[in-house]
Amino acid sequence: MSTEPETTQDGPPEDTGALPATGGGDLAGGREVESAADAGGADAREAPGAEGGEAGTTGHGSEVDGGEGEAGAGDSVADAGEDGTPGQEPTGEDGERAGAARGSEAQDDERAGATRKPEAQDDERAGATRKPEAQDDERAGATRESEAQDGEHTTATRESEAHVAAQDSAADADEGRTAAQLSEAEAEIAAQRLERERIERRKAERQGPIEAGTKLSGKAADLLAAVRAVESGAKPVAAVFSEPEPAPRRPAPEPVHRPQPVAAEAPAATASPETVDSVRRVLTDGGAPDALAPQVATVLGEGAGEQLREDPWQLLRVAGVRPEQADGFARALLGAECGPDDERRGRAVTVWLLEQAALAGHTALEMPTLTAALAQRGVPDADTAVQNAIAEGDALVFQDALDEPGAPVRRDDEAEEGKDEERPVRILVGLERYALAEESLADGLARLIDSVPKQDGSAEDWERATAEGSAGELIRAVAANGLVLHTGGEASLTEPAALLRTAQALGLRAWAAAHSPIGRDRFAALMSASSRPGSSSPGGTTPDSSTPASPAPGLSSPGGPALGSRTPDGLAAVEFAPDNRTSDGRTPDAHAPVGRAVSGQSGVATVAGLLAGAEGPGRDADGALDLDLLVVLDAPQLDVEVAALIAESLPDGARLVLAGDPGVLWSAGPGRVFADVLAARVCPQVTSRRPDPGPLGELVSGIGIGELNQVEAPGKEVVIVPVRDAGEAVHRTVQLVADSVPRAIGVPAEETQVITPGHGGAAGTRALNTALKERLNPGPGRFGGFDPGDRIAYSPAPGRTLPGHVVKADADGLHLSCAGEAVVVPKDRVEQSVRHGWALTAHQAVGCRWPAVVVVLPGDAAQALSRPWVYTAFGRADRHLSVVHGVDQALPRAVSEVPPKPRTTRLPTLLAPQVPTES
Numbered sequence: 045m046s047t048e049p050e051t052t053q054d055g056p057p058e059d060t061g062a063l064p065a066t067g068g069g070d071l072a073g074g075r076e077v078e079s080a081a082d083a084g085g086a087d088a089r090e091a092p093g094a095e096g097g098e099a100g101t102t103g104h105g106s107e108v109d110g111g112e113g114e115a116g117a118g119d120s121v122a123d124a125g126e127d128g129t130p131g132q133e134p135t136g137e138d139g140e141r142a143g144a145a146r147g148s149e150a151q152d153d154e155r156a157g158a159t160r161k162p163e164a165q166d167d168e169r170a171g172a173t174r175k176p177e178a179q180d181d182e183r184a185g186a187t188r189e190s191e192a193q194d195g196e197h198t199t200a201t202r203e204s205e206a207h208v209a210a211q212d213s214a215a216d217a218d219e220g221r222t223a224a225q226l227s228e229a230e231a232e233i234a235a236q237r238l239e240r241e242r243i244e245r246r247k248a249e250r251q252g253p254i255e256a257g258t259k260l261s262g263k264a265a266d267l268l269a270a271v272r273a274v275e276s277g278a279k280p281v282a283a284v285f286s287e288p289e290p291a292p293r294r295p296a297p298e299p300v301h302r303p304q305p306v307a308a309e310a311p312a313a314t315a316s317p318e319t320v321d322s323v324r325r326v327l328t329d330g331g332a333p334d335a336l337a338p339q340v341a342t343v344l345g346e347g348a349g350e351q352l353r354e355d356p357w358q359l360l361r362v363a364g365v366r367p368e369q370a371d372g373f374a375r376a377l378l379g380a381e382c383g384p385d386d387e388r389r390g391r392a393v394t395v396w397l398l399e400q401a402a403l404a405g406h407t408a409l410e411m412p413t414l415t416a417a418l419a420q421r422g423v424p425d426a427d428t429a430v431q432n433a434i435a436e437g438d439a440l441v442f443q444d445a446l447d448e449p450g451a452p453v454r455r456d457d458e459a460e461e462g463k464d465e466e467r468p469v470r471i472l473v474g475l476e477r478y479a480l481a482e483e484s485l486a487d488g489l490a491r492l493i494d495s496v497p498k499q500d501g502s503a504e505d506w507e508r509a510t511a512e513g514s515a516g517e518l519i520r521a522v523a524a525n526g527l528v529l530h531t532g533g534e535a536s537l538t539e540p541a542a543l544l545r546t547a548q549a550l551g552l553r554a555w556a557a558a559h560s561p562i563g564r565d566r567f568a569a570l571m572s573a574s575s576r577p578g579s580s581s582p583g584g585t586t587p588d589s590s591t592p593a594s595p596a597p598g599l600s601s602p603g604g605p606a607l608g609s610r611t612p613d614g615l616a617a618v619e620f621a622p623d624n625r626t627s628d629g630r631t632p633d634a635h636a637p638v639g640r641a642v643s644g645q646s647g648v649a650t651v652a653g654l655l656a657g658a659e660g661p662g663r664d665a666d667g668a669l670d671l672d673l674l675v676v677l678d679a680p681q682l683d684v685e686v687a688a689l690i691a692e693s694l695p696d697g698a699r700l701v702l703a704g705d706p707g708v709l710w711s712a713g714p715g716r717v718f719a720d721v722l723a724a725r726v727c728p729q730v731t732s733r734r735p736d737p738g739p740l741g742e743l744v745s746g747i748g749i750g751e752l753n754q755v756e757a758p759g760k761e762v763v764i765v766p767v768r769d770a771g772e773a774v775h776r777t778v779q780l781v782a783d784s785v786p787r788a789i790g791v792p793a794e795e796t797q798v799i800t801p802g803h804g805g806a807a808g809t810r811a812l813n814t815a816l817k818e819r820l821n822p823g824p825g826r827f828g829g830f831d832p833g834d835r836i837a838y839s840p841a842p843g844r845t846l847p848g849h850v851v852k853a854d855a856d857g858l859h860l861s862c863a864g865e866a867v868v869v870p871k872d873r874v875e876q877s878v879r880h881g882w883a884l885t886a887h888q889a890v891g892c893r894w895p896a897v898v899v900v901l902p903g904d905a906a907q908a909l910s911r912p913w914v915y916t917a918f919g920r921a922d923r924h925l926s927v928v929h930g931v932d933q934a935l936p937r938a939v940s941e942v943p944p945k946p947r948t949t950r951l952p953t954l955l956a957p958q959v960p961t962e963s
Contacts, residue, residue, distance in 0.1 A: 315345065319348050320337050320341045321337075323348045325349065326353050326377070329353075329377060330356060330377045331376045332359065340359065340361075343361050344358060357370050367396060367421050385424045390425070390428065393423055394438065394473075395438050395475070397409070397418065401948075402713075402714040405715065406947050407481075407684055407715050407949045408472040408478070408479065409472065409474065410470055410473075411470075439473050439476075440479050442473075444470050444472060445468070445469050446469060472950065474950075481684045481685045481688040481715075482954060484688040488690075488692050489721065489958070490958050492694065492699075493526060493726060494958075495526050495696055496526075513733060514732045515538070515542045515543070518542075518543050519543050522673070522701060527726075528727060529722060529730070530701055530732065531722070532703075532732025533741070533744070533919075534919070535741070537567060537677070540556065540675045543675065544675060552673050555654070555660055555673070556676075557649050557654045557674065557675070557676050557677065560844075560863075563677060564648050564863075565863060568646040571647070571648065652840075655689050666695070667693075668695035671695075672698055673699045673700075674699070675701040676701065678891045680704045682702075684951070685714075706722065709890055709916045710912070715949055715951065720955070723952055724951070726958040740923075742755045743918060744915060744919045747911065747914055750940045751940070752936045760788065760924065762924075764927050765929065767902075767928055767930040769806075770811075771806065772930075773901075773928050776928050777798055777812060777900050778815050780898050780926050781793050785924065785926065795895045796894065796895070797897050797898070798884070798897075799897060799898070800899075800901075800902075801905040802885060805904055809884060812882065827850070827874075828858065828871070831850065832852055834850045834880060835847070835849050836850055836860060836878050838860055838877060839878075839879075845889075847881050849861055849881075851866070858878060860878070886917045886920075889916070890916055896924040897921035897925050898927075899918060899926070899927050899928065900928045902930050902931070906938075909934060910943070910944060911942055912943075
């Protein structure tokens with residue numbers, strides 16, 4: 045039940061009438077004048093009518109013809125009187141009578157002559173009237189012919205009537221002038237007469253015979269044709285009504301896609317211009333920027349202007365608007381009615397806090413946490429505000445039972461016996477979209493856990509195909525279970541690759557999905573390389589070995605300065621071993637795109653492309669993904685909504701493997717799916733024993749367990765560059781990217797990635813990108829601040845970042861190349877979805893790796909550091925890592941003492957019934 049004041053339900057607020065005369069009053073008057081003009085135009089078009097105009101013309105013509113007949117009779121009588129006694133001259137009395145008669149006849153002649161003048165004028169008018177009547181008769185004849193043809197075919201009737209209506213509309217002006225000469229009564233009688241005739245014709249058409257099946261189309265028409273074919277004996281019943289047997293399902297390679305420009309993802313449906321204008325007027329009245337009008341109209345939908353005027357705090361639903369700004373807007377609109385205890389304000393601030401929590405990764409908030417945040421925002425009665433939000437359906441409330449840590453999950457019979465016992469519960473409040481996504485994900489995972497995997501190969505085939513070590517454990521676990529978890533670092537990717545090859549060899553339709561195009565292409569290259577005879581996997585290990593081999597190309601042997609050693613420029617006098625250079629001396633691009641064709645042939649796609657149908661096997665007739673095994677790489681990057689879509693899209697009997705490194709940053713969206721499923725222990729978990737090789741692998745592995753170790757780096761794989769302030773940090777970063785790393789390590793600037801904690805600040809991504817552009821690709825920024833050749837970070841959706849570079853710009857928008865795929869971003873979306881990409885945040889860089897990485901840690905970034913952040917940033921480097929260090933002891937303290945920020949989710953509780961119990 046709505047709790048808004050009566051003024052908001054019965055009409056607009058009282059203050060709307062106080063608009064200045066030059067504002068809403070003039071606009072309202074303009075609308076009334078325009079509506080009146082439109083109404084007059086409608087009357088002018090509809091009053092005569094096609095049929096009424098014809099009726100009036102016909103009646104007028106009959107009356108004129110009758111007048112002409114009377115005039116003709118008078119002429120004949122006059123002629124007879126004059127010629128009645130020709131050649132006789134009267135005498136005597138007869139002569140006097142004749143003279144009197146002739147005098148009377150002369151007077152009659154004069155009167156007849158005077159009479160003939162108006163009759164002649166009537167004749168002229170009648171003649172003038174007959175011209176449009178003839179035209180009307182011709183059109184009426186054409187109309188009757190069309191209607192006669194319409195009676196034969198119902199479908200043709202509709203088309204002919206539309207054509208006749210168009211002709212009648214074109215003749216409305218002439219018919220209106222003719223009908224104007226009639227009186228209202230005569231026109232009404234004529235119109236009624238023609239309308240009765242038209243009704244009679246329609247009745248006759250309906251009562252006439254209709255050919256069977258003439259009004260059928262589509263499947264109904266096909267079915268009628270099939271029945272007639274069987275009745276006539278042309279086809280047997282079995283040939284017509286039997287369904288073809290489905291073709292056997294077999295794995296098919298992904299078709300080769302030609303590179304084509306990909307349009308940027310379409311934004312949400314925009315509101316109508318009228319709605320945007322109404323919102324703009326309300327924003328202007330409240331002193332808010334009218335540039336927000338399109339966003340407000342899109343979020344609130346139709347009637348957004350009225351909604352916003354009735355409840356100004358709805359402005360908080362627009363991204364970027366804070367409660368203080370919404371309060372000022374409400375005061376400008378409501379005046380004295382506005383107050384901190386307003387029920388509308390309490391509900392809106394509650395929803396805003398839940399949305400902010402979702403941005404921080406929470407799918408729900410505990411009630412005490414939410415009420416405390418409301419009190420900080422000046423809501424007097426926080427409990428009532430939450431209850432109002434729940435009552436209006438803006439939020440949902442949950443009660444989750446809490447068990448003691450380590451306590452076994454209660455079975456149904458135990459729960460029944462102890463139902464009278466008081467168990468601790470926590471009350472959670474969350475937004476509907478995330479609550480439903482979490483419940484859907486839990487149901488989908490439970491379905492996979494409880495279902496029996498499809499056995500396309502015998503158990504003996506699985507056993508013969510298994511490898512040694514953790515790769516063999518993974519294959520055996522997948523053979524017997526519908527859901528399996530796999531954890532490990534970069535080197536452990538060889539194990540999902542071995543699983544994928546084994547499943548494909550057994551005839552299963554097996555696919556892998558990565559978080560980013562770069563991750564997809566790297567895994568596809570790994571699959572292609574390891575499938576060749578005698579090849580070893582990147583990182584120096586073979587698929588069937590659990591021990592590392594020699595370091596990968598580009599990584600030198602141990603020995604050299606340890607982590608923390610300081611040199612003047614960080615990289616002076618270091619020679620790079622040219623064991624993997626090309627013929628021209630350049631290092632091959634480790635991220636040169638292998639193309640969608642190679643990825644498709646290897647069975648690798650991106651998660652977004654797989655769900656959208658742009659990549660992968662497509663979907664079957666039931667709408668499920670047409671596959672038997674799906675390996676999701678970079679699983680920690682799954683938020684609850686994406687994970688729920690994946691679980692819902694898998695067919696019955698399919699297998700799902702979630703693989704990833706649990707030490708990296710969690711997803712940008714709400715939830716911590718991979719960590720929650722790991723903690724729930726509802727399915728087999730396989731931990732890779734394959735360590736990342738070299739000094740970089742040793743450094744990152746130590747960070748994962750909370751230790752910042754010194755490592756031997758003889759080839760300058762790891763270098764520390766100390767700085768005193770943010771300005772020096774920017775200077776050193778540009779020097780490293782543009783000069784030192786290319787000269788000493790052999791990695792060009794376009795293959796070196798800068799990573800920093802945030803976008804703002806003196807050494808954030810904005811400041812670093814500005815300095816790097818000025819050095820590496822200077823230009824005026826003619827296309828929204830971008831020039832051809834600029835490195836960019838394109839975000840097609842929140843939480844997704846595609847590194848690339850600018851190709852050109854034209855009327856279609858900004859043309860980008862992202863991982864070898866052409867993307868066109870419309871001009872109006874460039875500002876919100878494209879940034880310069882020489883420097884990224886760790887969240888933007890997750891799921892990608894580069895030959896060289898420069899991590900910038902300015903002094904003001906100490907509070908943003910945590911173990912997962914350092915682990916993710918340092919782990920993006922393949923061959924070389926430079927650390928621009930300005931945080932002193934904050935770095936080791938973050939690694940050892942700052943764990944990931946906790947997130948409040950419901951998935952572990954929802955998965956609790958799936959935990960296996962001991963018999």
